[in-house]
């Protein structure tokens with residue numbers, strides 16, 4: 001027990017996002033182990049309201065990389081796991097057919113996002129503990145509709161982020177983190193102007209947050225990506241979106257689009 005706890009802590013202390021990968025593949029058995037570790041994450045009402053799409057095909061990874069501003073690691077990592085909220089699954093399990101999304105039952109949506117995020121974190125940590133590298137990629141939400149086409153996501157299955165998995169081409173170093181009173185409050189919230197440091201910079205004096213904060217600010221102001229609402233989903237393969245022909249994808253059947261992908 002002692003050893004396991006130490007291993008987990010050691011992995012967490014040294015973890016860092018990895019964006020350079022070797023060409024070496026991730027063996028299926030190892031990937032299964034990582035995914036299964038992710039699925040050990042706690043889940044509200046045991047619903048597991050998510051879908052994981054494991055993408056290994058180079059062309060599909062390239063198409064997803066294009067959605068994510070051309071981030072090279074999405075294509076260079078041999079495995080890209082797209083973590084999605086699966087509202088139709090929740091509807092099936094709860095009998096709430098067609099009632100999720102559309103501004104109703106927002107707590108179900110929040111639960112689903114939380115649960116799916118925990119899976120992503122757990123599988124990412126499992127990969128790190130096995131010596132693989134990983135990085136989450138939220139930029140696939142730049143164009144969630146396009147991601148839905150590439151992955152044939154039905155209506156109500158929404159891609160949250162992807163996780164690149166592969167063997168690190170070079171070591172990664174843990175980034176500094178803010179800590180202490182700027183983030184951790186005891187007993188009640190303490191506003192920064194009553195004696196707690198505002199926490200706008202890291203311990204080494206550099207500003208907190210990434211250089212891309214401007215981009216984030218613009219996205220928030222423009223309303224960001226809208227979640228496609230979940231209409232009642234008739235479960236039929238015809239409801240899967242076609243993969244546009246520019247991907248040259250012939251190994252999976254193309255299905256007729258029923259217009260279920262409209263953004264609301």
Ligand SMILES: Cc1cc2nc3c(=O)[nH]c(=O)nc-3n(C[C@H](O)[C@H](O)[C@H](O)COP(=O)(O)O)c2cc1C
Pocket residue numbers: 015016017018019068071135136137138139140161174175210
């Ligand atoms: C939800 C989420 C989305 C992210 N999206 C991206 C992304 O699109 N591209 C990327 O390179 N890193 C992405 N990251 C990784 C963060 O940039 C990274 O975690 C952060 O810079 C801290 O660095 P560290 O993970 O090495 O500690 C994302 C992280 C999270 C949690």
